[in-house]
Each structure stands twice: as C-alpha cells, then as structure tokens.
Amino acid sequence: MGANLRLKNCKQGREGVNKSIMPCCQQAGSCLCANSHLSFFCYNTYSNGHQCALCGIFCMFMRYYTPMSQTLLNPDKWVDNFADALYSYTLPRVNDAALAEDLVQETFLSAWKAKDGFKGEASEKSWLFTICKNKIIDHYRKKAKDIVQPIAANERQDGYFDEAEHWTNETKPAEWGIDYQQAMDNKDFYKILDACKRKLQQIQQSVFVMKYMEDMDSADICKALNITSSNYWVLIHRAKLQLRTCLEKNWINLK
Amino acid sequence: MKWLMITCKEATYLISKKEENKLTWLSKIKLRGHLAICSMCRRFEQQSGFIGRMAGKMHIHATLPPESKEKMQKTLQAQ
Numbered sequence: 001m002g003a004n005l006r007l008k009n010c011k012q013g014r015e016g017v018n019k020s021i022m023p024c025c026q027q028a029g030s031c032l033c034a035n036s037h038l039s040f041f042c043y044n045t046y047s048n049g050h051q052c053a054l055c056g057i058f059c060m061f062m063r064y065y066t067p068m069s070q071t072l073l074n075p076d077k078w079v080d081n082f083a084d085a086l087y088s089y090t091l092p093r094v095n096d097a098a099l100a101e102d103l104v105q106e107t108f109l110s111a112w113k114a115k116d117g118f119k120g121e122a123s124e125k126s127w128l129f130t131i132c133k134n135k136i137i138d139h140y141r142k143k144a145k146d147i148v149q150p151i152a153a154n155e156r157q158d159g160y161f162d163e164a165e166h167w168t169n170e171t172k173p174a175e176w177g178i179d180y181q182q183a184m185d186n187k188d189f190y191k192i193l194d195a196c197k198r199k200l201q202q203i204q205q206s207v208f209v210m211k212y213m214e215d216m217d218s219a220d221i222c223k224a225l226n227i228t229s230s231n232y233w234v235l236i237h238r239a240k241l242q243l244r245t246c247l248e249k250n251w252i253n254l255k
Numbered sequence: 256m257k258w259l260m261i262t263c264k265e266a267t268y269l270i271s272k273k274e275e276n277k278l279t280w281l282s283k284i285k286l287r288g289h290l291a292i293c294s295m296c297r298r299f300e301q302q303s304g305f306i307g308r309m310a311g312k313m314h315i316h317a318t319l320p321p322e323s324k325e326k327m328q329k330t331l332q333a334q
Binding site: 087161175234 | 265271275299306310314323324326330
C-alpha cells in the first residue's frame with residue numbers, strides 16, 4: 001500500500017489545501033510538489049498545511065525569510081480597485097485633473113513593469129500608493145527645473161508686517177474659535193484649504209505639498225527641488241502666512 | 256537684551272522651523288521670549304500647527320470618469 005496511498009494523499013492534499021495557509025506556495029513553482037513528486041517524502045500533514053515533507057520543510061524555510069502575510073498581485077483588478085483611490089490621492093497634490101489621470105496611468109504601468117519585484121512586504125494597495133507617491137514627487141522634481149523664479153530671500157515688504165516687522169491691523173491673526181488640537185473632519189474646510197493652496201506660487205505649492213501632504217523631510221525636499229535650505233524656510237514661511245490669511249478670510253468668515 | 260528680542264516676522268519664521276525641530280538653542284530662547292509677550296504670534300503658532308495637521312489629512316473624494324478607466328485597463332492589457 002505504502003507509497004501509492006501516500007502519493008494519492010499527497011496529491012489530494014496538494015490540491016485541496018487552502019492556499020491562504022501556504023503563503024510561500026502561492027507563487028507557482030516555489031512549491032516543490034508542483035512539478036515532480038517524490039512519493040517517499042509524502043507523509044502526513046505538516047503544521048503549515050503541506051502533506052509532503054519536502055514541501056513542508058521547504059515551506060518552513062521559506063516562511064522564515066518571507067513574511068506571513070505575503071500577498072498576490074492582481075493586476076487585472078487594479079483599475080477597478082485602486083484607480084479612484086489613487087486619483088483622489090493625486091488630484092489635490094497636483095491640482096490638475098488631466099495630469100492626475102496621467103500620473104495614475106503611469107503608476108499602473110510602472111507597477112506592471114515592477115510586478116516581478118514585488119516581495120509582498122506590503123499590501124498591494126500600499127505598494128501602489130508608494131509608486132504613486134514617487135510619481136508625484138518626480139513630477140515636482142521635473143517641474144522645479146522649469147520654474148525659473150528668483151526667490152528673494154530678504155524681501156522686506158511682503159504685506160504681512162509693517163516696517164517694524166510687527167503684525168499690521170489687517171493681517172494680525174484673529175481668533176478662529178475652534179479647538180486647534182482637535183482634528184476637524186469638514187469637507188468645506190478641505191475645499192477652502194485646497195482653493196487657498198492653489199493660490200500659492202508654484203514653488204510654494206510644491207514645497208507645501210511635499211512637506212505637509214507627503215510628509216517628506218526638509219533635506220529631501222531641498223534636494224528634489226534643488227533649492228537651498230534657507231530658501232526652503234522662506235518658502236514655507238510665506239506659504240504659511242498666505243494660507244493662514246486666506247483661510248481666515250474665506251473659511252472663518254463663512255462659518 | 257536687544258540681541259534676544261525678535262520681531263513678529265522673525266518669530267513666525269522660527270515657528271515653522273520649530274515645527275520641524277530645527278531650532279538652535281539660541282533661537283529657541285528667542286522664540287520663547289517673544290511668544291511670552293506676543294499673543295498674536297502665540298495664536299499664529301496654534302493656527303500654523305493646525306493647518307499643517309489638516310493638510311496632512313486632506314482628502315478630497317474624486318472619481319475617474321469611466322472612459323479613462325477603460326483606457327487605463329486597455330493600456331495595461333496591451334502590456
């Protein structure tokens with residue numbers, strides 16, 4: 001009986017087991033059973049779902065090096081599942097519907113090309129978002145080359161402060177009457193913040209998005225946009241002043 | 256004491272730096288001194304932090320038109 005029965009069991013086991021408990025075998029070819037069978041090794045069920053000793057041990061070995069939650073990519077479903085999410089993510093960061101669409105498209109294409117390199121450390125979704133994020137930063141990097149805008153580091157008059165560099169009566173911060181520590185989930189606020197962001201200069205927008213929306217490090221931003229760190233601080237400072245004033249004008253008064 | 260005094264413009268500049276923990280100890284003292292006496296800049300600091308946090312959370316729900324999705328799907332399949 002021996003070998004034959006064991007072989008039969010092993011085959012059934014191989015086809016019948018739930019794939020989710022054998023993550024390392026989801027990739028075709030990584031399971032030794034898939035191609036050739038050595039009945040001698042077919043024995044009983046291993047803790048990781050294999051019925052073949054060779055596969056079981058191989059699987060244990062693979063698991064040691066690959067995370068449990070290894071996921072499979074599903075490129076056919078990408079557009080259905082993630083296109084809108086990626087688009088919603090990209091749009092407020094680039095302010096241009098057509099461009100956002102292109103970036104999402106490029107994200108999918110790059111992901112497609114890189115899909116063999118997907119190791120499964122992250123979920124499919126966060127992997128796609130990482131690619132998308134890099135596309136957005138690349139876009140800013142390219143754009144920074146086109147913007148030839150002198151950044152005056154010591155511009156004295158900017159309208160927010162008087163000669164003594166104190167707040168003027170028109171620009172001094174008013175009380176907003178909200179809890180600043182509390183996050184606010186208000187669609188109107190986001191809309192106005194987005195509109196105010198669009199009014200910033202191109203380069204200020206780039207800096208603002210990279211800093212606050214992409215949460216990049218200031219050194220990386222300077223490198224990507226090819227600006228000095230003092231320029232960076234001036235840009236952030238101005239963007240903040242302008243955004244604050246704009247928000248105060250449009251949102252607080254509306255409340 | 257004049258060297259310790261900063262203007263509101265400088266203070267607001269330092270506030271942005273402070274948010275990234277890039278202040279030198281001298282600037283820290285200067286800023287703290289200014290914030291102790293200037294309520295406007297204290298308010299600015301709160302609002303500035305608020306704007307930064309909100310920008311990080313900004314989410315605008317948008318959907319792609321179906322034609323563009325179809326186009327994407329085709330381009331992907333052509334690969």
